[in-house]
Each structure stands twice: as structure tokens, then as C-alpha cells.
Amino acid sequence: MKRLTTIEGSAVPLPIDNLDTDQIMPKQFLRIIDKAGLADGLLYDLRFDECAAPRADCVLNKSAYANARILLGGANFGCGSSREHAVWGLQQFGFDAVIAPSFAEIFYSNAMNNRLLLVQLERDAVHALVREATRTPGASLLIDLESQTVRSASGSTYTYPIGARHKRMVIDGMDAVDLTLASLADIESFERAHFTRHPWAQVM
Template sequence: MQPFTTLTGIAAALPIPNIDTDKIIPARFLKTIKRTGLGSALFHAMRYRPDGSEDPDFVLNKEPWRRAQILIAGPNFGCGSSREHAPWALLDFGIRCIIAPEFADIFYNNCFKNGILPIKLPQAVCDALAEDARLGANARLTVDLERQVVVRPNGEEIRFEIDPFRKRCLLEGLDDIALTLAHADKIAAYEARRRAAEPWAVG
């Protein structure tokens, strides 16, 4: 998993409440277990017209926001069914940070496991950041995870809270597999002891 330290990038405003995981990536695109190639299906119903062409009015189809790395979202973002493809699609598109007043719990947890930083901030603050985002490429936001601040284009720093364990995992790029492999020596020692003590129980 790619570490998340400091990100300075274009932010796109999508302040729509209750965007569920089916809107993030429709179920018909969940046929793969690969984490790549899903960015083209992100927000499919909103990004594309019935004929498959891009909707020019959708924010991620416009310059400079089609290069956004930060998403300013509405409340209850990521609600609906549990699907890890949702953060996969966001990450494949290029989104590394989502800022919203609140997130659905499962989606929120899945973001951390895939290298995306979800930040909870009050609605009024999200509204101000959405206005910043609408200014385009000349008004980039900076997200500093180590210091736990979002820096607005005017220099104002907005502090956010994050669980210390999740913060460490993002800073060091540790997903669940990497966390397990960090204890590989202890796991191997345990398996050796078990083989010696209970050889009949080990295949």
C-alpha cells in the first residue's frame, strides 16, 4: 500500500448527501478482484450519458477537476452495501483523500485499508473547502497527515482527528497483509513449535 504523508493537489467538490457505494461504482462492475482499471467506472451513472459519452456538466469530467486527488463530499458518503471496490475505484481514478461531514462506517474503514485518507470535518468547514475547490487548479489544498491539518489556499490550517493506529498505518503504508507479515518471525516460530509438539495436527 502506498504511504500517505503529505498531499497537495486539486480538490473536486461533490457535496451531494448520501452517495452510496452503488453510485460510487455500480454493481455490474464488481466482476473483478483486481484493484486496477476501476477508475473509469467511478460515479458511472453521474459521469456518463446513456450513450456512453461523458456528461460535460459533471465535475470530474471538467478541467482541472478530472485530475483531482482530493474529494470534498457530502454527509453519509459511502453508505449502502459493503463493497471494497468503492475505494478501489476512487484510488484508481486518483483520489487519495476524501473530506466529508460523515462517512458510512464500512466504507470509512475500507478507505484506511486501501491507502485513502477519509477526514471528518463539520459541515460548515466542508462547505468552505468546497468553495475553495471550485476555484480550480490555482486553489490547491494540502493535507498533512503527520500534523493532522488541512491547509486552505489562503493558508488557514484546519485540524482533523484520526485514530493513532490508523494514522501510523497510512504513514507507513501498512495494510492488513503488511501488518501480519511484520510478525512473520513470531508466526514461523509458533508453527515450528506446533509441528514439534503436535505433528499429527499439522498437514
């Protein structure tokens, strides 16, 4: 899989705190047995009214933010149930990254395991990016995954934390299984040494 070292594109501001996975991907869109069609369900109740008509005041329905690759969210983004469909829906809608002050733990793991980059910045930094995206729709952000920085169109630069394991997973396109297999030689070496010391423990 091709290495992912930068994500560049416009950002859509959706600074709603405690936006949970039930809102991100409502239950009626979980009845499929594959990942197809989840973009239609993404944040459905925010995007559409009770008659299934697009809400004019929803930022995700505004043409100025069409094709945005980055979502600017609020604190505790992705809380609630552990449904992985929320991550898949965000990706199918076109998002490659979410920037927020904090993320729910399970959502964070699900996202990184699927190569959706989650960038955690201080609340003031996120608010500054939201103001810029609101003031100048379509303005581009550049996320450098290797240097762990976000640069806005105005030139402001922010550094974000990320664990070495998750950083490698996103850059190299690895899931948890791939990451384990990358250490297969070390695992097999450990097994050989272990059963040499404890041959009675080996299952024949």
C-alpha cells in the first residue's frame, strides 16, 4: 500500500462537543453486511430533516465545503458505542482526517486501524482553524504525518501528538494484524527459545 505522508485539502467546521457514533452513523444504516453505502448515512439527522430533505443550515450540505478532506470536530469526538461503521462512513464521505481537541478511546483505535487520521490539538488551536474555515471556505490545510504538524492557509502551524504504533499504521497503511505480522520473525524466535526451555509446554 502506498505510504501516506501528507493530507492536504479543505476543511469543514463541525465543532460539536460529544458528537457520538450513534449520531455519526445512525442505527438504521447498520443493517448491511459490508461497508458499502455508508456515506449516505453519515450524520444523517444533521444533514436531513424528518422529510429527508437536506437541511440548508447544515455545513455539510453547503457547496462551499464540497469535497473537504478534513473535518474539524469538537471535544470527545466519537464517543458512545464502538460501531466501526462511523469510521467507514466518514471515509466514504471523503474525509481522510479529523481534527479535534479530544477523541473517545475506542473510536480512536477504530479510526487508526482503518487509516483515518485523528489529530488532537488544543481547543484554542481547533477554534482558530474553525474560525479560518468559516471565514474562508475552501481554504486548504496541510497535515504532515511525518513531522506531526498541521499548517493552515494563513501560515499558522500546530504540532500534534501521536503514538509511534498508530503513526506507523496510518503512514504505511497497516492494521493491527499487519503490525503483528511485521514482527513475525521476532515472535517465531521467541517461541523457539520458549519451547527449548520448556519443551513440555509445546502442544504436539
